Amino acid sequence: ACVSPASGNTRQHLSCFLSPSFHFHFFCVWCAGQQMFRNSKEFGYFRKWVALQHVSVAAGATPAPAEKSSAKPFRGDPVVVAPPAQLISGGVEQVWRVYDFGPRDTVPIVCVPGVYGFAEMFFRQFVCLCPRGFRVIAVQHPPIDTVEEWVAGLLALLDLWHLEKIHMFGTCFGGFLAQLFAKAHPTRVLSLVLQNTFCDTQVFHDHTFWPSWKFRWMPEFLLKKQLLALLPQGEVDVNVAHSIDFVVEMFDGMPLVDVQSRVTMHSNLAAVTPEGVFPSDHMTIIDTLDDWAVSASLREEVYKLYPDAKVAYMKRGGSFPFLAYADELNMYLQVRISSRSTNSEKEVG
Numbered sequence: 001a002c003v004s005p006a007s008g009n010t011r012q013h014l015s016c017f018l019s020p021s022f023h024f025h026f027f028c029v030w031c032a033g034q035q036m037f038r039n040s041k042e043f044g045y046f047r048k049w050v051a052l053q054h055v056s057v058a059a060g061a062t063p064a065p066a067e068k069s070s071a072k073p074f075r076g077d078p079v080v081v082a083p084p085a086q087l088i089s090g091g092v093e094q095v096w097r098v099y100d101f102g103p104r105d106t107v108p109i110v111c112v113p114g115v116y117g118f119a120e121m122f123f124r125q126f127v128c129l130c131p132r133g134f135r136v137i138a139v140q141h142p143p144i145d146t147v148e149e150w151v152a153g154l155l156a157l158l159d160l161w162h163l164e165k166i167h168m169f170g171t172c173f174g175g176f177l178a179q180l181f182a183k184a185h186p187t188r189v190l191s192l193v194l195q196n197t198f199c200d201t202q203v204f205h206d207h208t209f210w211p212s213w214k215f216r217w218m219p220e221f222l223l224k225k226q227l228l229a230l231l232p233q234g235e236v237d238v239n240v241a242h243s244i245d246f247v248v249e250m251f252d253g254m255p256l257v258d259v260q261s262r263v264t265m266h267s268n269l270a271a272v273t274p275e276g277v278f279p280s281d282h283m284t285i286i287d288t289l290d291d292w293a294v295s296a297s298l299r300e301e302v303y304k305l306y307p308d309a310k311v312a313y314m315k316r317g318g319s320f321p322f323l324a325y326a327d328e329l330n331m332y333l334q335v336r337i338s339s340r341s342t343n344s345e346k347e348v349g
Contacts, residue, residue, distance in 0.1 A: 102135030280306035
């Protein structure tokens with residue numbers, strides 16, 4: 001999901017997340033969601049069968065063999081880690097967190113999370129789509145501050161794994177990043193699925209709750225609570241509540257430097273311009289009617305930018321429908337990817 005423009009001044013935000021009702025709301029959601037996702041069979045299967053890889057991208061590098069690691073980023077869960085390969089050009093290392101599972105002879109679906117996102121949040125796509133013959137890759141970028149670095153990093157990752165073609169699924173800010181990648185490298189993207197997204201960060205830049213240069217100086221608890229205070233409060237659909245719980249719990253364990261870089265990227269000025277935009281007939285736009293994070297005006301801009309895109313509406317799902325109502329969203333993913341893959345084969349034939 002993305003961070004919506006904050007309303008009011010900083011004092012109002014502080015009073016919001018320091019209030020007893022705020023903490024009680026998230027405590028209730030946390031208690032309910034423990035059964036739904038963290039302790040679910042689906043998440044258990046995902047953790048058992050899909051290995052976490054830490055991949056360092058570099059031109060000409062080859063993936064290092066996976067080996068057992070003592071790293072335990074998920075509260076005690078063991079992971080499989082691919083050691084960094086080498087430094088990318090310029091001496092700046094980019095180590096991406098990646099999950100990859102499914103048949104290697106198919107075009108993969110690359111899932112891109114938003115500001116609150118992490119690679120594990122797409123576990124319901126792995127559990128549903130991989131047994132049906134799809135290859136799913138979930139990526140989580142390292143601490144970087146510009147969208148140009150993100151595009152370059154993902155391209156290096158695809159080159160490293162010799163992935164010439166991909167499908168992309170991006171949620172909110174991840175959808176914005178996916179649009180930028182598809183525009184910069186249209187021959188690498190077969191289809192694009194966007195969920196609750198936008199095509200310009202101007203409104204977030206203008207209404208961010210703190211100047212971007214100050215994010216580096218904010219204490220971890222303050223920055224995280226500012227972001228968590230922007231999530232829905234009060235009564236919500238039970239599945240949406242479970243999805244929020246899962247995101248809050250995982251986001252709470254995200255390193256400060258990652259949070260800082262995400263907020264910085266989100267508030268920096270960037271836009272997907274109409275010139276040379278990715279073909280809209282290769283796209284599906286999925287919007288949930290109960291999502292508050294992306295305004296109607298921002299969604300309209302996306303519709304205008306891609307006039308020939310398929311548009312699907314989900315009645316429920318909130319900001320994280322791929323968690324809350326995964327079956328419905330996965331159906332849209334399958335339809336778009338299967339359709340585009342079939343058309344691509346006919347073009348080649």
